[in-house]
Amino acid sequence: MDLHYFFENNTGTGVLSTANQKGEVNSALFARPHVEHDLAMFICLKRKNLENLQQNPYASYLFRVDGKGYEGVRLTLLLQEIKDDDILAEKLRRRHTKTEEKAYILVFKILKVLPLVGGQEEG
Secondary structure, three states, X not given: OOHHHHHHOOOEEXXXXXXXXXXXXXXXXXXXXXXXXXXXXXXXXXXXXXXXXOOOOEEEEEEEEOXXXXXXXXXXXXXXXXXXXXXXXXXXXXXXXXXXXOEEEEEEEEEXXXXXXXXXXXX
Protein backbone atom coordinates (compact mmCIF):
# COMPACT_ATOMS: atom_id res chain seq x y z
CA MET A 1 0.00 0.00 0.00
CA ASP A 2 1.28 3.47 -0.88
CA LEU A 3 0.70 5.23 2.45
CA HIS A 4 1.78 8.63 1.12
CA TYR A 5 -0.95 8.46 -1.53
CA PHE A 6 -3.47 7.00 0.93
CA PHE A 7 -3.10 9.78 3.51
CA GLU A 8 -2.94 12.58 0.92
CA ASN A 9 -6.16 11.40 -0.73
CA ASN A 10 -8.36 10.41 2.20
CA THR A 11 -9.84 12.32 5.09
CA GLY A 12 -10.93 10.72 8.30
CA THR A 13 -10.28 10.35 11.99
CA GLY A 14 -6.93 9.33 13.43
CA VAL A 15 -5.93 8.22 16.92
CA LEU A 16 -2.34 7.96 18.19
CA SER A 17 -1.83 5.69 21.19
CA THR A 18 1.29 5.60 23.37
CA ALA A 19 2.26 4.15 26.73
CA ASN A 20 4.69 5.35 29.37
CA GLN A 21 7.37 3.15 30.95
CA LYS A 22 4.79 1.73 33.39
CA GLY A 23 2.54 0.68 30.51
CA GLU A 24 -0.12 3.32 31.22
CA VAL A 25 -1.76 4.01 27.85
CA ASN A 26 -2.90 7.33 26.40
CA SER A 27 -4.85 7.82 23.16
CA ALA A 28 -5.51 11.13 21.44
CA LEU A 29 -6.97 12.39 18.19
CA PHE A 30 -4.22 13.14 15.67
CA ALA A 31 -4.28 14.42 12.10
CA ARG A 32 -3.12 12.30 9.18
CA PRO A 33 0.62 11.71 9.14
CA HIS A 34 2.98 12.94 6.46
CA VAL A 35 4.54 9.78 4.99
CA GLU A 36 7.84 9.52 3.16
CA HIS A 37 9.11 6.01 2.37
CA ASP A 38 8.96 4.08 5.66
CA LEU A 39 8.69 7.18 7.88
CA ALA A 40 5.57 8.87 9.27
CA MET A 41 5.67 12.40 10.68
CA PHE A 42 3.09 13.94 13.00
CA ILE A 43 2.78 17.41 14.48
CA CYS A 44 2.46 17.16 18.25
CA LEU A 45 1.88 19.66 21.04
CA LYS A 46 3.33 19.22 24.52
CA ARG A 47 0.79 16.75 25.86
CA LYS A 48 0.67 13.25 27.35
CA ASN A 49 1.65 11.41 24.13
CA LEU A 50 4.83 13.48 23.83
CA GLU A 51 5.68 12.73 27.46
CA ASN A 52 5.00 9.00 26.96
CA LEU A 53 7.20 8.82 23.85
CA GLN A 54 10.13 10.19 25.80
CA GLN A 55 9.81 7.10 28.05
CA ASN A 56 8.69 4.46 25.53
CA PRO A 57 9.35 4.89 21.78
CA TYR A 58 6.55 2.60 20.54
CA ALA A 59 3.17 3.86 19.34
CA SER A 60 0.12 2.77 17.40
CA TYR A 61 -1.87 4.92 14.98
CA LEU A 62 -5.38 4.04 13.85
CA PHE A 63 -7.01 5.90 10.94
CA ARG A 64 -10.64 5.47 9.82
CA VAL A 65 -11.57 6.92 6.43
CA ASP A 66 -14.62 9.23 6.42
CA GLY A 67 -17.85 7.73 5.11
CA LYS A 68 -16.46 4.39 3.94
CA GLY A 69 -17.59 1.95 6.61
CA TYR A 70 -14.57 0.28 8.14
CA GLU A 71 -11.93 1.35 5.62
CA GLY A 72 -8.65 2.53 7.08
CA VAL A 73 -5.31 1.42 8.46
CA ARG A 74 -3.50 0.65 11.70
CA LEU A 75 0.21 1.47 11.93
CA THR A 76 2.73 0.11 14.40
CA LEU A 77 5.36 2.81 14.91
CA LEU A 78 8.81 3.25 16.47
CA LEU A 79 9.92 6.78 17.34
CA GLN A 80 13.12 7.83 15.55
CA GLU A 81 13.29 11.49 16.51
CA ILE A 82 11.45 14.39 18.12
CA LYS A 83 12.23 17.52 16.11
CA ASP A 84 12.00 20.98 17.60
CA ASP A 85 11.62 22.84 14.29
CA ASP A 86 9.00 25.60 14.07
CA ILE A 87 9.57 26.16 10.34
CA LEU A 88 9.05 22.48 9.48
CA ALA A 89 6.00 22.28 11.76
CA GLU A 90 4.40 25.22 9.97
CA LYS A 91 5.26 23.73 6.58
CA LEU A 92 3.66 20.38 7.48
CA ARG A 93 0.41 21.88 8.80
CA ARG A 94 -2.51 21.11 6.51
CA ARG A 95 -4.74 23.59 8.37
CA HIS A 96 -3.08 26.79 9.41
CA THR A 97 -4.78 27.47 12.71
CA LYS A 98 -3.27 30.03 15.02
CA THR A 99 -1.85 28.70 18.27
CA GLU A 100 0.71 30.00 20.69
CA GLU A 101 1.66 26.49 21.77
CA LYS A 102 5.00 24.99 20.81
CA ALA A 103 4.71 22.26 18.17
CA TYR A 104 7.09 19.33 17.78
CA ILE A 105 7.53 16.92 14.89
CA LEU A 106 7.39 13.23 15.76
CA VAL A 107 9.29 11.10 13.24
CA PHE A 108 8.42 7.40 13.34
CA LYS A 109 9.64 4.37 11.45
CA ILE A 110 6.61 2.41 10.24
CA LEU A 111 7.07 -1.15 11.49
CA LYS A 112 3.76 -2.68 10.42
CA VAL A 113 0.69 -1.73 8.38
CA LEU A 114 -2.61 -3.51 9.04
CA PRO A 115 -6.10 -2.88 7.70
CA LEU A 116 -8.56 -1.24 10.06
CA VAL A 117 -10.36 -4.57 10.48
CA GLY A 118 -8.60 -7.94 10.29
CA GLY A 119 -5.06 -9.02 10.84
CA GLN A 120 -3.47 -9.47 7.44
CA GLU A 121 -0.51 -7.17 7.01
CA GLU A 122 -0.81 -4.75 4.06
CA GLY A 123 1.76 -5.12 1.29
